[in-house]
Amino acid sequence: MPNLLTLGLIDYLIIIIYFVFVIGIGWALKRYMSSSKAFLEAGRSLPAWVTGLAFISANLGALEVIGMSASGAQYGMATTHFYWIGAIPAMIFLALFMMPFYYGSKARSVPEYLKLRFNEKTRGLNAIAFALMTVLASGISMYALAALMEKLLHWPFDVSVLVSAGIVLAYTYLGGLSSAIYNEVVQFFIIVIGLFPLVFLSLKDAGGWSGMNDTLAQVAVDKGYQAGAWTQMWSHSGSAASNPMGVEWFGIIMGLGFVLSFGYWCTNFLVVQRAMAANSMSAARKTPLIGALPKIFIPFLVIVPGMAAMALASKGTLSLEMMPDGTPNYNSVITSMLSHYYPSGILGLGLTALLASFMSGMAGNVSAFNTVWTYDIYQSYIKPGQNDNHYLKVGQIATIFGVVLSIGAAYLAKQFGNIMDFLQMIFSMVNAPLFAVMFLGMFWKRATGNAAFWGLLIGIGCAMVHHGLTIPLGADPAAVIKGGWISVVHTYPSGMAQSFWTAIIAWTSATVFTVGLTFVTKQMKTNEELGGLVYSLTPRIVDKDDKWWNRPIVLALIVGALTLVLSIIFW
Protein backbone atom coordinates (compact mmCIF):
# COMPACT_ATOMS: atom_id res chain seq x y z
CA MET A 1 0.00 0.00 0.00
CA PRO A 2 1.55 3.38 -1.00
CA ASN A 3 2.09 6.17 1.52
CA LEU A 4 -0.78 8.66 1.76
CA LEU A 5 1.85 11.42 1.94
CA THR A 6 5.22 11.50 0.23
CA LEU A 7 7.79 13.70 1.92
CA GLY A 8 10.72 15.25 0.11
CA LEU A 9 14.12 16.12 1.55
CA ILE A 10 12.96 19.69 2.26
CA ASP A 11 10.00 18.40 4.30
CA TYR A 12 12.28 16.29 6.48
CA LEU A 13 14.63 19.27 6.84
CA ILE A 14 11.78 21.46 8.19
CA ILE A 15 10.66 18.77 10.66
CA ILE A 16 14.24 18.18 11.92
CA ILE A 17 14.93 21.93 12.34
CA TYR A 18 11.71 22.23 14.38
CA PHE A 19 12.73 19.34 16.66
CA VAL A 20 16.18 20.89 17.17
CA PHE A 21 14.55 24.19 18.17
CA VAL A 22 12.15 22.71 20.73
CA ILE A 23 14.97 20.80 22.43
CA GLY A 24 17.17 23.92 22.16
CA ILE A 25 14.60 25.95 24.12
CA GLY A 26 14.72 23.34 26.90
CA TRP A 27 18.52 23.45 26.82
CA ALA A 28 18.59 27.28 27.03
CA LEU A 29 16.35 27.15 30.12
CA LYS A 30 18.26 24.35 31.87
CA ARG A 31 20.58 26.67 33.84
CA TYR A 32 17.63 28.47 35.48
CA MET A 33 16.21 25.25 36.99
CA SER A 34 17.71 25.70 40.44
CA SER A 35 14.60 25.20 42.61
CA SER A 36 11.38 23.23 42.59
CA LYS A 37 9.49 26.51 42.12
CA ALA A 38 11.50 27.30 38.97
CA PHE A 39 11.06 23.78 37.58
CA LEU A 40 7.42 23.10 38.52
CA GLU A 41 5.91 26.61 38.61
CA ALA A 42 8.15 28.49 36.11
CA GLY A 43 9.11 30.69 39.06
CA ARG A 44 5.83 32.58 38.60
CA SER A 45 7.85 34.84 36.31
CA LEU A 46 6.30 34.78 32.83
CA PRO A 47 4.63 37.73 31.05
CA ALA A 48 0.89 37.60 30.28
CA TRP A 49 1.25 37.31 26.49
CA VAL A 50 3.43 34.18 26.90
CA THR A 51 1.16 32.48 29.45
CA GLY A 52 -1.92 33.56 27.43
CA LEU A 53 -0.71 31.91 24.22
CA ALA A 54 0.48 28.84 26.16
CA PHE A 55 -2.95 28.68 27.84
CA ILE A 56 -4.58 28.26 24.45
CA SER A 57 -1.81 26.19 22.86
CA ALA A 58 -1.87 23.58 25.65
CA ASN A 59 -5.47 23.00 24.60
CA LEU A 60 -4.65 23.03 20.86
CA GLY A 61 -3.68 19.37 20.88
CA ALA A 62 -4.49 16.56 18.51
CA LEU A 63 -8.11 16.35 19.65
CA GLU A 64 -8.62 19.97 18.67
CA VAL A 65 -6.90 19.99 15.28
CA ILE A 66 -7.95 16.55 14.02
CA GLY A 67 -11.19 16.26 16.03
CA MET A 68 -12.64 19.70 15.36
CA SER A 69 -11.93 19.45 11.62
CA ALA A 70 -13.74 16.11 11.67
CA SER A 71 -16.66 17.70 13.53
CA GLY A 72 -16.66 20.61 11.06
CA ALA A 73 -17.27 18.12 8.25
CA GLN A 74 -19.76 16.05 10.25
CA TYR A 75 -21.76 18.81 11.99
CA GLY A 76 -20.85 22.02 10.15
CA MET A 77 -20.92 25.46 11.79
CA ALA A 78 -22.62 24.06 14.91
CA THR A 79 -19.16 22.79 15.92
CA THR A 80 -18.31 26.40 16.86
CA HIS A 81 -20.49 25.82 19.94
CA PHE A 82 -17.36 24.20 21.40
CA TYR A 83 -15.69 27.63 21.18
CA TRP A 84 -18.14 30.52 21.37
CA ILE A 85 -20.43 29.03 24.03
CA GLY A 86 -18.26 26.09 25.13
CA ALA A 87 -15.05 27.96 25.98
CA ILE A 88 -15.13 31.78 25.88
CA PRO A 89 -17.69 32.42 28.70
CA ALA A 90 -15.78 30.01 30.99
CA MET A 91 -12.46 31.67 30.17
CA ILE A 92 -13.91 35.10 31.01
CA PHE A 93 -15.32 33.73 34.29
CA LEU A 94 -11.98 32.10 35.18
CA ALA A 95 -10.12 35.36 34.52
CA LEU A 96 -12.42 37.70 36.41
CA PHE A 97 -13.65 35.57 39.31
CA MET A 98 -11.49 32.48 39.88
CA MET A 99 -7.89 33.48 39.12
CA PRO A 100 -7.79 35.86 42.12
CA PHE A 101 -8.28 32.80 44.38
CA TYR A 102 -5.99 30.41 42.51
CA TYR A 103 -3.18 32.96 42.21
CA GLY A 104 -3.77 34.98 45.37
CA SER A 105 -4.02 31.97 47.68
CA LYS A 106 -0.43 30.99 46.74
CA ALA A 107 -1.69 27.45 46.12
CA ARG A 108 0.76 25.72 43.78
CA SER A 109 -1.90 23.58 42.10
CA VAL A 110 -5.67 23.10 41.87
CA PRO A 111 -5.57 20.11 44.28
CA GLU A 112 -3.62 22.26 46.76
CA TYR A 113 -6.34 24.93 46.55
CA LEU A 114 -8.87 22.20 47.45
CA LYS A 115 -6.76 21.32 50.50
CA LEU A 116 -6.57 24.94 51.66
CA ARG A 117 -10.29 25.53 51.08
CA PHE A 118 -11.70 22.16 52.16
CA ASN A 119 -9.52 19.35 53.53
CA GLU A 120 -6.78 16.86 52.80
CA LYS A 121 -9.00 14.03 51.53
CA THR A 122 -10.69 16.25 48.91
CA ARG A 123 -7.22 17.24 47.68
CA GLY A 124 -6.09 13.60 47.62
CA LEU A 125 -9.12 12.46 45.62
CA ASN A 126 -8.63 15.21 43.03
CA ALA A 127 -4.83 14.79 42.83
CA ILE A 128 -4.95 11.05 42.21
CA ALA A 129 -7.80 11.31 39.66
CA PHE A 130 -6.02 14.17 37.86
CA ALA A 131 -2.63 12.41 37.78
CA LEU A 132 -4.23 9.32 36.22
CA MET A 133 -6.18 11.38 33.66
CA THR A 134 -3.11 13.39 32.57
CA VAL A 135 -1.04 10.26 32.00
CA LEU A 136 -3.88 8.68 30.01
CA ALA A 137 -4.40 11.87 27.96
CA SER A 138 -0.68 12.18 27.23
CA GLY A 139 -0.52 8.52 26.19
CA ILE A 140 -3.51 8.94 23.88
CA SER A 141 -1.82 11.91 22.17
CA MET A 142 1.28 9.76 21.71
CA TYR A 143 -0.79 6.86 20.35
CA ALA A 144 -2.71 9.14 17.96
CA LEU A 145 0.53 10.63 16.63
CA ALA A 146 2.17 7.23 16.11
CA ALA A 147 -0.95 5.73 14.51
CA LEU A 148 -1.23 8.72 12.15
CA MET A 149 2.44 8.58 11.12
CA GLU A 150 2.17 4.83 10.57
CA LYS A 151 -0.82 5.37 8.29
CA LEU A 152 0.47 8.43 6.41
CA LEU A 153 4.16 7.69 6.07
CA HIS A 154 4.55 4.06 7.13
CA TRP A 155 6.84 5.12 9.99
CA PRO A 156 6.98 2.18 12.44
CA PHE A 157 4.59 2.69 15.40
CA ASP A 158 7.29 1.96 18.00
CA VAL A 159 9.72 4.45 16.44
CA SER A 160 7.11 7.25 16.40
CA VAL A 161 6.19 6.60 20.04
CA LEU A 162 9.81 6.56 21.20
CA VAL A 163 10.93 9.58 19.14
CA SER A 164 7.97 11.76 20.20
CA ALA A 165 8.35 10.65 23.83
CA GLY A 166 12.09 11.30 23.70
CA ILE A 167 11.67 14.84 22.35
CA VAL A 168 8.93 15.76 24.86
CA LEU A 169 10.99 14.24 27.68
CA ALA A 170 14.13 16.11 26.59
CA TYR A 171 12.61 19.57 26.66
CA THR A 172 10.37 19.11 29.72
CA TYR A 173 13.17 17.46 31.73
CA LEU A 174 15.67 20.18 30.81
CA GLY A 175 13.51 23.25 31.29
CA GLY A 176 10.49 22.15 33.33
CA LEU A 177 7.22 24.07 33.08
CA SER A 178 8.97 27.11 31.53
CA SER A 179 10.18 24.98 28.65
CA ALA A 180 6.72 23.45 28.14
CA ILE A 181 5.15 26.94 28.14
CA TYR A 182 7.74 28.55 25.84
CA ASN A 183 7.46 25.63 23.43
CA GLU A 184 3.67 25.94 23.50
CA VAL A 185 4.04 29.55 22.32
CA VAL A 186 6.28 28.43 19.42
CA GLN A 187 3.85 25.59 18.67
CA PHE A 188 0.93 28.03 18.57
CA PHE A 189 2.57 30.09 15.80
CA ILE A 190 3.64 26.96 13.88
CA ILE A 191 0.13 25.44 14.05
CA VAL A 192 -1.47 28.68 12.80
CA ILE A 193 0.96 29.21 9.91
CA GLY A 194 1.00 25.50 9.01
CA LEU A 195 -2.78 25.20 8.72
CA PHE A 196 -3.66 28.64 7.34
CA PRO A 197 -2.90 27.79 3.67
CA LEU A 198 -5.35 24.88 4.01
CA VAL A 199 -8.17 27.31 4.87
CA PHE A 200 -7.31 29.54 1.92
CA LEU A 201 -6.88 26.74 -0.65
CA SER A 202 -9.91 24.66 0.41
CA LEU A 203 -12.22 27.70 0.44
CA LYS A 204 -10.89 28.83 -2.95
CA ASP A 205 -11.52 25.35 -4.34
CA ALA A 206 -15.03 25.24 -2.87
CA GLY A 207 -15.98 28.46 -4.69
CA GLY A 208 -15.39 30.85 -1.81
CA TRP A 209 -17.55 31.24 1.28
CA SER A 210 -20.82 31.55 -0.65
CA GLY A 211 -19.94 28.66 -2.97
CA MET A 212 -19.24 26.45 0.05
CA ASN A 213 -22.51 27.50 1.69
CA ASP A 214 -24.52 26.70 -1.45
CA THR A 215 -22.99 23.22 -1.67
CA LEU A 216 -23.49 22.57 2.06
CA ALA A 217 -27.15 23.64 1.77
CA GLN A 218 -27.61 20.80 -0.70
CA VAL A 219 -25.70 18.42 1.61
CA ALA A 220 -28.07 19.33 4.47
CA VAL A 221 -31.20 18.84 2.35
CA ASP A 222 -29.89 15.48 1.07
CA LYS A 223 -29.47 14.34 4.69
CA GLY A 224 -33.00 15.40 5.63
CA TYR A 225 -32.24 18.71 7.40
CA GLN A 226 -33.13 22.29 6.53
CA ALA A 227 -30.77 24.03 4.09
CA GLY A 228 -28.89 26.04 6.75
CA ALA A 229 -28.20 23.13 9.11
CA TRP A 230 -24.50 22.94 8.13
CA THR A 231 -23.83 26.68 7.99
CA GLN A 232 -25.77 28.14 10.94
CA MET A 233 -25.14 27.74 14.67
CA TRP A 234 -28.36 28.32 16.56
CA SER A 235 -31.13 28.50 13.95
CA HIS A 236 -31.69 24.74 14.01
CA SER A 237 -31.18 24.00 17.70
CA GLY A 238 -34.90 24.09 18.59
CA SER A 239 -34.97 20.30 18.73
CA ALA A 240 -32.30 17.59 18.73
CA ALA A 241 -33.63 16.09 15.50
CA SER A 242 -33.27 19.30 13.46
CA ASN A 243 -29.48 19.62 13.59
CA PRO A 244 -26.67 17.19 12.73
CA MET A 245 -25.20 17.36 16.27
CA GLY A 246 -28.38 15.82 17.67
CA VAL A 247 -28.50 18.18 20.67
CA GLU A 248 -31.19 20.78 21.49
CA TRP A 249 -30.48 24.34 22.73
CA PHE A 250 -30.87 23.53 26.45
CA GLY A 251 -28.35 20.69 26.27
CA ILE A 252 -25.93 22.95 24.38
CA ILE A 253 -26.21 25.86 26.83
CA MET A 254 -26.42 23.93 30.11
CA GLY A 255 -24.42 20.80 29.26
CA LEU A 256 -21.69 22.21 27.03
CA GLY A 257 -21.82 25.96 27.69
CA PHE A 258 -22.00 25.72 31.47
CA VAL A 259 -21.12 22.37 33.05
CA LEU A 260 -18.58 20.83 30.67
CA SER A 261 -17.02 24.12 29.64
CA PHE A 262 -16.67 25.60 33.13
CA GLY A 263 -15.65 22.17 34.43
CA TYR A 264 -12.78 22.05 31.97
CA TRP A 265 -11.55 25.65 31.72
CA CYS A 266 -12.04 26.64 35.38
CA THR A 267 -10.83 23.53 37.22
CA ASN A 268 -8.46 21.62 34.91
CA PHE A 269 -4.97 22.18 36.29
CA LEU A 270 -3.45 21.61 32.84
CA VAL A 271 -4.73 25.01 31.64
CA VAL A 272 -4.97 26.79 35.01
CA GLN A 273 -1.26 26.00 35.60
CA ARG A 274 -0.34 28.29 32.67
CA ALA A 275 -2.10 31.24 34.31
CA MET A 276 -0.53 30.40 37.68
CA ALA A 277 2.93 30.74 36.08
CA ALA A 278 2.30 34.44 35.30
CA ASN A 279 4.45 37.13 36.93
CA SER A 280 1.67 39.09 38.67
CA MET A 281 -1.98 38.90 39.69
CA SER A 282 -2.90 41.17 36.78
CA ALA A 283 -0.98 38.96 34.31
CA ALA A 284 -2.58 35.82 35.78
CA ARG A 285 -6.07 37.30 35.31
CA LYS A 286 -5.26 38.46 31.77
CA THR A 287 -3.87 35.04 30.76
CA PRO A 288 -7.23 33.38 29.93
CA LEU A 289 -8.43 36.58 28.21
CA ILE A 290 -5.33 36.85 26.01
CA GLY A 291 -5.82 33.17 25.21
CA ALA A 292 -9.49 33.81 24.44
CA LEU A 293 -8.70 36.25 21.62
CA PRO A 294 -7.11 33.63 19.30
CA LYS A 295 -9.54 31.00 20.64
CA ILE A 296 -12.43 33.00 19.13
CA PHE A 297 -10.88 32.67 15.66
CA ILE A 298 -9.55 29.10 15.85
CA PRO A 299 -12.84 27.75 14.37
CA PHE A 300 -11.86 29.45 11.10
CA LEU A 301 -8.57 27.54 11.20
CA VAL A 302 -9.87 24.06 12.05
CA ILE A 303 -13.65 23.93 11.48
CA VAL A 304 -13.89 25.79 8.16
CA PRO A 305 -11.48 23.38 6.39
CA GLY A 306 -13.69 20.53 7.66
CA MET A 307 -16.79 22.23 6.24
CA ALA A 308 -14.98 22.90 2.95
CA ALA A 309 -13.92 19.23 2.84
CA MET A 310 -17.56 18.16 3.20
CA ALA A 311 -18.57 20.51 0.36
CA LEU A 312 -15.70 19.35 -1.87
CA ALA A 313 -16.36 15.67 -1.12
CA SER A 314 -20.03 16.07 -2.06
CA LYS A 315 -18.94 17.60 -5.40
CA GLY A 316 -16.42 14.80 -5.97
CA THR A 317 -13.44 17.20 -5.93
CA LEU A 318 -11.93 15.66 -2.78
CA SER A 319 -12.04 11.99 -1.84
CA LEU A 320 -12.43 11.23 1.85
CA GLU A 321 -11.26 7.93 3.29
CA MET A 322 -14.20 5.58 3.89
CA MET A 323 -14.87 3.37 6.91
CA PRO A 324 -15.70 -0.35 6.47
CA ASP A 325 -19.41 0.48 7.00
CA GLY A 326 -19.37 2.90 4.04
CA THR A 327 -19.48 6.16 6.03
CA PRO A 328 -16.69 8.75 5.65
CA ASN A 329 -13.83 8.62 8.15
CA TYR A 330 -14.16 12.23 9.30
CA ASN A 331 -10.97 11.96 11.38
CA SER A 332 -8.99 11.80 8.15
CA VAL A 333 -10.25 15.20 6.90
CA ILE A 334 -7.12 17.20 7.77
CA THR A 335 -4.67 14.61 6.49
CA SER A 336 -6.68 14.07 3.28
CA MET A 337 -6.54 17.81 2.65
CA LEU A 338 -2.83 18.07 3.42
CA SER A 339 -2.23 15.32 0.88
CA HIS A 340 -4.60 16.95 -1.64
CA TYR A 341 -3.40 20.59 -1.50
CA TYR A 342 0.14 20.75 -0.11
CA PRO A 343 3.12 20.32 -2.41
CA SER A 344 6.53 19.47 -0.98
CA GLY A 345 7.90 22.30 1.18
CA ILE A 346 4.67 23.56 2.67
CA LEU A 347 3.81 19.89 3.30
CA GLY A 348 6.74 19.71 5.74
CA LEU A 349 5.38 22.79 7.51
CA GLY A 350 1.83 21.36 7.63
CA LEU A 351 3.10 18.08 9.05
CA THR A 352 5.23 20.00 11.56
CA ALA A 353 2.05 21.83 12.64
CA LEU A 354 0.33 18.48 13.24
CA LEU A 355 3.35 17.13 15.16
CA ALA A 356 3.45 20.36 17.20
CA SER A 357 -0.20 19.97 18.15
CA PHE A 358 0.35 16.38 19.33
CA MET A 359 3.48 17.32 21.26
CA SER A 360 1.93 20.36 22.98
CA GLY A 361 -0.82 18.04 24.26
CA MET A 362 1.76 15.57 25.56
CA ALA A 363 4.07 18.14 27.19
CA GLY A 364 1.16 20.01 28.77
CA ASN A 365 -0.06 16.85 30.44
CA VAL A 366 3.42 15.75 31.55
CA SER A 367 4.22 19.15 33.10
CA ALA A 368 0.88 19.17 34.96
CA PHE A 369 1.46 15.57 36.08
CA ASN A 370 4.92 16.22 37.55
CA THR A 371 3.65 19.20 39.57
CA VAL A 372 0.65 17.34 41.02
CA TRP A 373 2.75 14.24 41.68
CA THR A 374 5.52 16.19 43.46
CA TYR A 375 3.45 18.66 45.50
CA ASP A 376 0.12 16.90 46.03
CA ILE A 377 1.09 13.25 46.28
CA TYR A 378 4.81 12.85 47.09
CA GLN A 379 5.28 15.89 49.35
CA SER A 380 1.91 15.37 51.05
CA TYR A 381 1.77 11.63 51.58
CA ILE A 382 5.12 9.98 50.82
CA LYS A 383 7.97 12.21 52.07
CA PRO A 384 6.95 15.53 53.60
CA GLY A 385 9.44 17.93 55.19
CA GLN A 386 12.41 17.44 52.84
CA ASN A 387 14.56 20.30 51.50
CA ASP A 388 13.75 22.05 48.22
CA ASN A 389 16.57 20.38 46.29
CA HIS A 390 15.00 17.02 47.10
CA TYR A 391 11.65 18.09 45.59
CA LEU A 392 13.42 19.51 42.52
CA LYS A 393 14.98 16.08 41.93
CA VAL A 394 11.61 14.39 42.53
CA GLY A 395 10.00 16.75 39.99
CA GLN A 396 12.64 15.84 37.40
CA ILE A 397 12.27 12.11 38.09
CA ALA A 398 8.46 12.51 37.92
CA THR A 399 8.92 13.96 34.41
CA ILE A 400 10.71 10.77 33.31
CA PHE A 401 8.17 8.65 35.19
CA GLY A 402 5.25 10.57 33.56
CA VAL A 403 6.65 10.06 30.06
CA VAL A 404 7.26 6.33 30.70
CA LEU A 405 3.68 5.94 31.99
CA SER A 406 2.45 7.83 28.91
CA ILE A 407 4.27 5.34 26.68
CA GLY A 408 2.48 2.57 28.58
CA ALA A 409 -0.84 4.37 28.06
CA ALA A 410 -0.07 4.71 24.33
CA TYR A 411 0.32 0.93 24.02
CA LEU A 412 -2.83 0.46 26.13
CA ALA A 413 -4.65 2.72 23.65
CA LYS A 414 -3.30 0.60 20.80
CA GLN A 415 -4.68 -2.49 22.53
CA PHE A 416 -8.13 -0.99 23.22
CA GLY A 417 -9.33 1.11 20.28
CA ASN A 418 -12.00 2.93 22.30
CA ILE A 419 -9.76 4.30 25.06
CA MET A 420 -10.33 7.83 23.71
CA ASP A 421 -14.08 7.43 24.32
CA PHE A 422 -13.24 6.10 27.78
CA LEU A 423 -11.10 9.15 28.63
CA GLN A 424 -13.77 11.57 27.34
CA MET A 425 -16.36 9.77 29.47
CA ILE A 426 -14.14 9.97 32.58
CA PHE A 427 -13.46 13.67 31.96
CA SER A 428 -17.17 14.52 31.82
CA MET A 429 -17.83 12.45 34.96
CA VAL A 430 -14.97 13.94 37.03
CA ASN A 431 -14.76 17.55 35.84
CA ALA A 432 -18.46 18.38 36.21
CA PRO A 433 -18.76 17.54 39.95
CA LEU A 434 -15.33 19.11 40.55
CA PHE A 435 -16.59 22.39 39.09
CA ALA A 436 -19.70 22.19 41.31
CA VAL A 437 -17.56 21.75 44.44
CA MET A 438 -15.03 24.38 43.38
CA PHE A 439 -17.77 26.91 42.58
CA LEU A 440 -19.45 26.40 45.96
CA GLY A 441 -16.07 26.55 47.70
CA MET A 442 -15.14 29.87 46.14
CA PHE A 443 -18.48 31.63 46.44
CA TRP A 444 -20.10 30.16 49.58
CA LYS A 445 -18.03 30.34 52.75
CA ARG A 446 -20.37 27.93 54.56
CA ALA A 447 -19.46 24.95 52.28
CA THR A 448 -17.62 22.36 54.39
CA GLY A 449 -14.78 19.98 53.59
CA ASN A 450 -16.72 16.80 54.33
CA ALA A 451 -19.67 17.98 52.22
CA ALA A 452 -17.30 18.77 49.33
CA PHE A 453 -15.63 15.36 49.50
CA TRP A 454 -18.91 13.45 49.53
CA GLY A 455 -20.51 15.81 47.00
CA LEU A 456 -17.63 15.08 44.64
CA LEU A 457 -17.94 11.31 45.08
CA ILE A 458 -21.75 11.30 44.81
CA GLY A 459 -21.58 13.51 41.69
CA ILE A 460 -19.21 11.03 40.02
CA GLY A 461 -21.44 8.13 41.16
CA CYS A 462 -24.62 9.73 39.76
CA ALA A 463 -22.84 10.38 36.45
CA MET A 464 -21.84 6.71 36.27
CA VAL A 465 -25.40 5.55 37.03
CA HIS A 466 -26.83 7.90 34.38
CA HIS A 467 -24.29 6.57 31.86
CA GLY A 468 -25.23 3.01 32.81
CA LEU A 469 -28.95 3.65 32.26
CA THR A 470 -28.79 5.53 28.93
CA ILE A 471 -27.44 4.94 25.45
CA PRO A 472 -27.08 6.94 22.22
CA LEU A 473 -29.27 5.96 19.27
CA GLY A 474 -27.84 3.05 17.31
CA ALA A 475 -25.17 2.10 19.89
CA ASP A 476 -24.75 -1.48 21.06
CA PRO A 477 -25.36 -1.89 24.84
CA ALA A 478 -22.83 -4.75 24.77
CA ALA A 479 -20.13 -2.12 24.06
CA VAL A 480 -20.05 -0.92 27.69
CA ILE A 481 -18.23 2.28 26.80
CA LYS A 482 -21.33 3.71 25.07
CA GLY A 483 -23.52 3.29 28.17
CA GLY A 484 -26.53 1.13 28.97
CA TRP A 485 -24.44 -1.29 31.04
CA ILE A 486 -27.02 -1.38 33.87
CA SER A 487 -30.19 -1.23 31.80
CA VAL A 488 -31.44 1.00 28.99
CA VAL A 489 -34.15 3.33 30.31
CA HIS A 490 -33.55 6.22 27.88
CA THR A 491 -32.08 6.58 24.38
CA TYR A 492 -30.41 9.86 23.36
CA PRO A 493 -30.42 11.05 19.73
CA SER A 494 -26.58 11.21 19.74
CA GLY A 495 -23.52 10.35 21.82
CA MET A 496 -22.92 14.07 22.27
CA ALA A 497 -26.38 14.58 23.81
CA GLN A 498 -25.71 11.69 26.22
CA SER A 499 -22.35 13.22 27.19
CA PHE A 500 -23.86 16.68 27.78
CA TRP A 501 -26.66 15.26 29.95
CA THR A 502 -24.24 13.05 31.91
CA ALA A 503 -22.35 16.23 32.80
CA ILE A 504 -25.58 18.06 33.74
CA ILE A 505 -26.62 15.18 36.05
CA ALA A 506 -23.12 15.03 37.61
CA TRP A 507 -23.00 18.78 38.27
CA THR A 508 -26.56 18.96 39.62
CA SER A 509 -26.17 16.01 41.98
CA ALA A 510 -22.79 17.24 43.26
CA THR A 511 -24.25 20.71 43.89
CA VAL A 512 -27.38 19.40 45.65
CA PHE A 513 -25.47 16.97 47.87
CA THR A 514 -22.68 19.42 48.74
CA VAL A 515 -25.25 22.06 49.75
CA GLY A 516 -27.40 19.54 51.64
CA LEU A 517 -24.48 17.92 53.48
CA THR A 518 -23.04 21.32 54.37
CA PHE A 519 -26.07 21.93 56.60
CA VAL A 520 -25.45 18.72 58.55
CA THR A 521 -21.64 18.89 58.80
CA LYS A 522 -19.39 21.18 60.83
CA GLN A 523 -17.26 23.91 59.25
CA MET A 524 -13.70 23.13 60.36
CA LYS A 525 -12.14 26.26 58.83
CA THR A 526 -12.18 29.68 60.49
CA ASN A 527 -12.88 32.90 58.57
CA GLU A 528 -9.17 33.76 58.92
CA GLU A 529 -8.19 30.48 57.26
CA LEU A 530 -10.65 31.10 54.43
CA GLY A 531 -9.40 34.63 53.69
CA GLY A 532 -8.11 34.77 50.09
CA LEU A 533 -9.93 31.51 49.29
CA VAL A 534 -13.58 32.62 49.37
CA TYR A 535 -15.17 35.56 47.54
CA SER A 536 -16.92 37.15 50.53
CA LEU A 537 -13.78 37.00 52.70
CA THR A 538 -11.34 38.39 50.12
CA PRO A 539 -10.74 42.10 49.47
CA ARG A 540 -11.77 43.17 45.94
CA ILE A 541 -8.91 43.64 43.50
CA VAL A 542 -8.49 47.17 42.14
CA ASP A 543 -6.45 47.26 38.92
CA LYS A 544 -4.72 50.58 39.53
CA ASP A 545 -1.40 49.73 37.88
CA ASP A 546 -2.68 48.93 34.39
CA LYS A 547 -3.85 51.50 31.86
CA TRP A 548 -7.66 51.46 31.63
CA TRP A 549 -7.60 49.69 28.25
CA ASN A 550 -5.26 47.00 29.58
CA ARG A 551 -7.38 45.95 32.57
CA PRO A 552 -8.91 42.46 32.76
CA ILE A 553 -12.48 43.79 32.79
CA VAL A 554 -11.92 45.78 29.55
CA LEU A 555 -10.26 42.78 27.85
CA ALA A 556 -13.19 40.62 29.01
CA LEU A 557 -15.70 43.05 27.50
CA ILE A 558 -13.81 43.05 24.16
CA VAL A 559 -13.65 39.23 24.11
CA GLY A 560 -17.33 38.94 25.07
CA ALA A 561 -18.44 41.49 22.45
CA LEU A 562 -16.42 39.81 19.67
CA THR A 563 -17.92 36.42 20.54
CA LEU A 564 -21.44 37.85 20.61
CA VAL A 565 -21.00 39.55 17.21
CA LEU A 566 -19.69 36.34 15.59
CA SER A 567 -22.51 34.32 17.16
CA ILE A 568 -25.07 36.73 15.68
CA ILE A 569 -23.39 36.69 12.23
CA PHE A 570 -23.49 32.87 12.12
CA TRP A 571 -26.76 32.52 14.05
Added chain:
Amino acid sequence: KLDIKIPIGMLFTIFGIILTVYGLVTSSDAEFYAKSLNFNVNLWIGLFMLVFGVFMLILAR
Protein backbone atom coordinates in the same frame (compact mmCIF):
# COMPACT_ATOMS: atom_id res chain seq x y z
CA LYS B 1 15.89 35.19 31.29
CA LEU B 2 15.01 33.65 27.92
CA ASP B 3 13.23 36.03 25.56
CA ILE B 4 10.91 33.71 23.62
CA LYS B 5 10.74 36.22 20.74
CA ILE B 6 14.33 35.22 19.81
CA PRO B 7 13.71 31.49 19.15
CA ILE B 8 10.39 32.29 17.43
CA GLY B 9 12.09 34.92 15.28
CA MET B 10 15.01 32.62 14.43
CA LEU B 11 12.78 29.63 13.62
CA PHE B 12 10.44 31.64 11.41
CA THR B 13 13.34 33.38 9.65
CA ILE B 14 15.02 30.03 8.88
CA PHE B 15 11.75 28.45 7.70
CA GLY B 16 10.98 31.61 5.72
CA ILE B 17 14.34 31.51 3.90
CA ILE B 18 14.02 27.77 3.14
CA LEU B 19 10.45 28.06 1.78
CA THR B 20 11.11 31.29 -0.17
CA VAL B 21 14.21 29.86 -1.88
CA TYR B 22 12.39 26.58 -2.58
CA GLY B 23 9.40 28.51 -3.90
CA LEU B 24 11.64 30.51 -6.26
CA VAL B 25 13.50 27.39 -7.46
CA THR B 26 10.25 25.54 -8.22
CA SER B 27 8.30 28.57 -9.49
CA SER B 28 8.65 27.59 -13.16
CA ASP B 29 7.25 24.10 -12.51
CA ALA B 30 3.54 24.59 -13.20
CA GLU B 31 2.78 20.93 -12.58
CA PHE B 32 4.34 21.12 -9.12
CA TYR B 33 1.83 23.79 -8.03
CA ALA B 34 -1.21 22.28 -9.76
CA LYS B 35 -1.94 20.70 -6.36
CA SER B 36 -2.22 24.08 -4.68
CA LEU B 37 -4.50 25.50 -7.39
CA ASN B 38 -1.56 27.05 -9.34
CA PHE B 39 -0.68 29.19 -6.33
CA ASN B 40 3.01 29.24 -5.34
CA VAL B 41 2.18 28.53 -1.73
CA ASN B 42 5.84 27.94 -0.77
CA LEU B 43 6.95 31.37 -1.97
CA TRP B 44 4.14 33.35 -0.34
CA ILE B 45 4.10 31.51 2.98
CA GLY B 46 7.91 31.62 2.96
CA LEU B 47 7.91 35.40 2.47
CA PHE B 48 5.29 35.84 5.21
CA MET B 49 7.32 33.71 7.64
CA LEU B 50 10.49 35.61 6.77
CA VAL B 51 8.86 38.98 7.45
CA PHE B 52 7.27 37.71 10.68
CA GLY B 53 10.54 36.17 11.85
CA VAL B 54 12.53 39.37 11.22
CA PHE B 55 9.75 41.37 12.93
CA MET B 56 10.05 39.18 16.05
CA LEU B 57 13.84 39.60 16.06
CA ILE B 58 13.42 43.40 15.81
CA LEU B 59 11.04 43.26 18.79
CA ALA B 60 13.72 41.32 20.69
CA ARG B 61 16.58 43.64 19.69
